[in-house]
Amino acid sequence: MSSGFWINFNPSANNVLSNMNTVNNQIQQESQVMSTGNSVNNAADNPAAYAISQNMIMNSNGLNVAVQNAQQGTAMIQTATGAQQQVLGILQTMNQLATQASQSGTQTVSDRAGLQLEMNSLANEINSITNQTQYNGLNILSGQFSTATGGQTATLQVGSDQGQTISFNISATDVNSLGVAGIAATGSTGYATGTATLSAGISSTAASGSIALTPTNLAPVSNSILETGSYQVVFNGNYAAKGATSTVGALSSGTLQLQIKDSNGTWENVGNAVAVTAGTTSVTVGDAASGAAVSFAFNTTTYATTTLATAGGSGTISQSDSFSLTGTATTSGTDTNNWTASTNVVGLNVLTQSSAANAITKIHNAISQVTAQEEQLGAVQNRLSATISDLNNTSSNLSSANQTIIGANMAKEQSQFAQSQVLEQAGISVLSQVNQQPAMILKLLG
Numbered sequence: 129m130s131s132g133f134w135i136n137f138n139p140s141a142n143n144v145l146s147n148m149n150t151v152n153n154q155i156q157q158e159s160q161v162m163s164t165g166n167s168v169n170n171a172a173d174n175p176a177a178y179a180i181s182q183n184m185i186m187n188s189n190g191l192n193v194a195v196q197n198a199q200q201g202t203a204m205i206q207t208a209t210g211a212q213q214q215v216l217g218i219l220q221t222m223n224q225l226a227t228q229a230s231q232s233g234t235q236t237v238s239d240r241a242g243l244q245l246e247m248n249s250l251a252n253e254i255n256s257i258t259n260q261t262q263y264n265g266l267n268i269l270s271g272q273f274s275t276a277t278g279g280q281t282a283t284l285q286v287g288s289d290q291g292q293t294i295s296f297n298i299s300a301t302d303v304n305s306l307g308v309a310g311i312a313a314t315g316s317t318g319y320a321t322g323t324a325t326l327s328a329g330i331s332s333t334a335a336s337g338s339i340a341l342t343p344t345n346l347a348p349v350s351n352s353i354l355e356t357g358s359y360q361v362v363f364n365g366n367y368a369a370k371g372a373t374s375t376v377g378a379l380s381s382g383t384l385q386l387q388i389k390d391s392n393g394t395w396e397n398v399g400n401a402v403a404v405t406a407g408t409t410s411v412t413v414g415d416a417a418s419g420a421a422v423s424f425a426f427n428t429t430t431y432a433t434t435t436l437a438t439a440g441g442s443g444t445i446s447q448s449d450s451f452s453l454t455g456t457a458t459t460s461g462t463d464t465n466n467w468t469a470s471t472n473v474v475g476l477n478v479l480t481q482s483s484a485a486n487a488i489t490k491i492h493n494a495i496s497q498v499t500a501q502e503e504q505l506g507a508v509q510n511r512l513s514a515t516i517s518d519l520n521n522t523s524s525n526l527s528s529a530n531q532t533i534i535g536a537n538m539a540k541e542q543s544q545f546a547q548s549q550v551l552e553q554a555g556i557s558v559l560s561q562v563n564q565q566p567a568m569i570l571k572l573l574g
Contacts, residue, residue: 208268251475269302274298278463304459310474312474343424357453359389364446386414391482
């Protein structure tokens with residue numbers, strides 16, 4: 129451009145101003161870099177580096193959340209295994225009770241009744257633990273995290289990408305799932321009247337028959353500890369001699385004895401015999417103190433059905449009537465009842481020697497089942513621990529790699545920032561001088 133002097137146009141000032149704008153933009157950019165510590169703060173700074181950085185940030189954030197997921201899974205497993213250890217302790221106590229009750233010849237059914245009461249209490253405690261062991265409001269020991277009981281596996285997202293998961297089952301610990309639940313008797317069925325046995329003292333030609341003991345109502349007493357199985361009631365009565373005008377001898381006294389059938393076919397007395405008279409209409413037999421008892425309600429004509437021979441004298445009569453006690457087994461927790469185990473269950477039957485012996489095997493199986501579940505969860509917990517360590521390491525490495533891409537060299541940026549400030553100050557000084565040129569032209573006109 130040719131040299132000259134203008135009033136309306138100052139090319140020197142424009143050139144200086146343009147350079148100052150460039151320097152000012154550099155100062156703003158360098159200020160942002162130094163304030164954020166990043167050389168790439170938006171896509172305009174470095175499109176390729178910005179895209180790579182955002183992917184790394186996405187993965188790093190996902191890994192950090194995955195660490196939290198794995199830690200929550202570890203806490204969930206620790207909660208479950210802690211409760212399982214309590215269940216194991218109860219099962220060990222049950223095993224001691226069953227072992228004690230399985231002795232023969234040293235204990236009566238009434239002796240075992242106390243053991244049965246404790247067994248029932250322990251069974252309810254196991255279900256209480258099952259219902260009270262919760263994580264985030266979920267009953268984690270009820271079977272809802274086990275495919276074996278119709279639930280679904282617990283799945284943890286332990287990576288930043290789809291499919292990077294760890295799944296595991298938490299088995300149910302209620303007494304039904306463990307196989308250590310009995311079946312409480314709630315009703316009766318199959319009452320069968322036996323044949324009466326008359327003593328020879330009545331008459332060798334006395335007609336045999338049966339006492340009509342068939343009850344109008346037969347049921348376990350309230351809070352009974354009797355469980356489903358085979359039972360019988362034994363009647364032993366005394367008859368007076370036939371009167372001159374009577375055709376039968378009168379019942380003068382009698383007793384009822386409840387008996388339970390052992391699995392080996394042996395009948396064992398439950399409690400003591402209960403005295404009855406001809407007018408008895410209802411009676412409770414068995415061991416009422418422990419609840420090992422049943423209640424009878426009879427017709428008023430109970431004992432007037434055995435016909436004695438004309439020559440009959442006084443004597444005795446004995447008769448055994450069999451029946452069954454029935455009930456409905458409680459169910460395990462399911463999704464239909466919010467995965468809650470029953471709060472009213474009974475333990476394995478230990479009222480007879482053979483049932484107590486069978487209970488030992490079932491309790492051993494339950495202990496093995498819980499122990500195996502603890503082993504499985506322990507392995508998952510160890511895997512989660514290793515996963516957490518790996519996730520933390522990977523996240524740290526990603527953050528470090530990301531910093532090498534977008535991180536600013538602060539020494540270099542500070543040097544450039546100082547240089548730009550000097551250039552800005554020099555530009556201001558030069559701009560001030562070149563702006564004096566129009567004033568010099570006015571001096572020429574003057």
